[in-house]
Amino acid sequence: ETGVTQTPRHLVMGMTNKKSLKCEQHLGHNAMYWYKQSAKKPLELMFVYSLEERVENNSVPSRFSPECPNSSHLFLHLHTLQPEDSALYLCASSQDSHPGRGPRNYGYTFGSGTRLTVV
Amino acid sequence: AQKITQTQPGMFVQEKEAVTLDCTYDTSDQSYGLFWYKQPSSGEMIFLIYQGSYDEQNATEGRYSLNFQKARKSANLVISASQLGDSAMYFCAMREGVNAGNMLTFGGGTRLMVKP
Numbered sequence: 001e002t003g004v005t006q007t008p009r010h011l012v013m014g015m016t017n018k019k020s021l022k023c024e025q026h027l028g029h030n031a032m033y034w035y036k037q038s039a040k041k042p043l044e045l046m047f048v049y050s051l052e053e054r055v056e057n058n059s060v061p062s063r064f065s066p067e068c069p070n071s072s073h074l075f076l077h078l079h080t081l082q083p084e085d086s087a088l089y090l091c092a093s094s095q096d097s098h099p100g101r102g103p104r105n106y107g108y109t110f111g112s113g114t115r116l117t118v119v
Numbered sequence: 120a121q122k123i124t125q126t127q128p129g130m131f132v133q134e135k136e137a138v139t140l141d142c143t144y145d146t147s148d149q150s151y152g153l154f155w156y157k158q159p160s161s162g163e164m165i166f167l168i169y170q171g172s173y174d175e176q177n178a179t180e181g182r183y184s185l186n187f188q189k190a191r192k193s194a195n196l197v198i199s200a201s202q203l204g205d206s207a208m209y210f211c212a213m214r215e216g217v218n219a220g221n222m223l224t225f226g227g228g229t230r231l232m233v234k235p
Contacts, residue, residue: 043225110164
C-alpha cells in the first residue's frame with residue numbers, strides 16, 4: 001500500500017458513543033496532522049505530531065483525543081461528540097526537514113478523509 | 120490577517136477552455152512554498168503543483184501551471200484544456216518553513232465547475 005490511508009471512510013455515531021479514526025502513512029514521513037473540514041468553513045488544523053510528539057493543539061475540545069504511537073500511525077479518539085462536530089476529518093503527513101537540509105517539496109500528502117456524522 | 124486569499128468562491132468554465140484560479144498570499148518570510156490542491160466530491164485532497172519562493176521559473180505539471188508573481192504576492196493556478204473531471208474544489212496553500220511548527224495554511228477554496 002502507498003500514500004496515506006484513513007479508516008473508516010464514513011462513520012455515523014451517537015453523542016454518547018466512543019469511536020476512533022485511524023490514519024496510516026506508508027511514505028516514511030516524520031510528521032502527521034489532523035484537519036477538520038466543515039461545510040462552508042475553511043480547513044481547520046486540529047493536531048500536529050512531529051517525530052511522534054504533539055507539536056500543536058489548536059484549542060481543540062477535549063472530546064477529541066489524538067494518539068500517535070509511532071511515525072506511521074495516527075489516531076483520533078472521539079467521545080461525547082456534538083452534532084456540530086459532524087464534518088470531514090482529514091489526515092495528512094509530511095517529511096519535515098532538519099536545519100541545514102531541506103526537501104524541495106515539503107507539502108502534505110492527504111488521506112481520503114473520514115466523513116463523520118454525529119446524531 | 121488572512122494569509123491566503125482566494126477571491127473566487129465559484130467559477131464556471133467551458134470544457135476544453137483554459138481557466139485561471141486566483142490566489143494571493145501574505146508573508147514577510149523570504150523562504151516559503153506555495154501549493155495547489157484539488158478536492159473532488161469524494162473528499163481527498165490531491166496535490167497538484169508546487170512553487171518555491173526562490174524558483175525563478177513558473178512551475179508546470181501537465182495541464183497545470185502556476186503563474187507566480189512574487190512582487191504582487193500572487194500564485195494563480197492555470198488549468199489548460201479543461202475536462203469534466205476537473206470539476207472540484209481547489210485550494211491554494213502556503214508553508215513558510217519546513218519544520219512541523221510551520222504549518223500549511225489554506226485559502227477558502229474555489230469551486231470550479233466545468234460545463235460540457
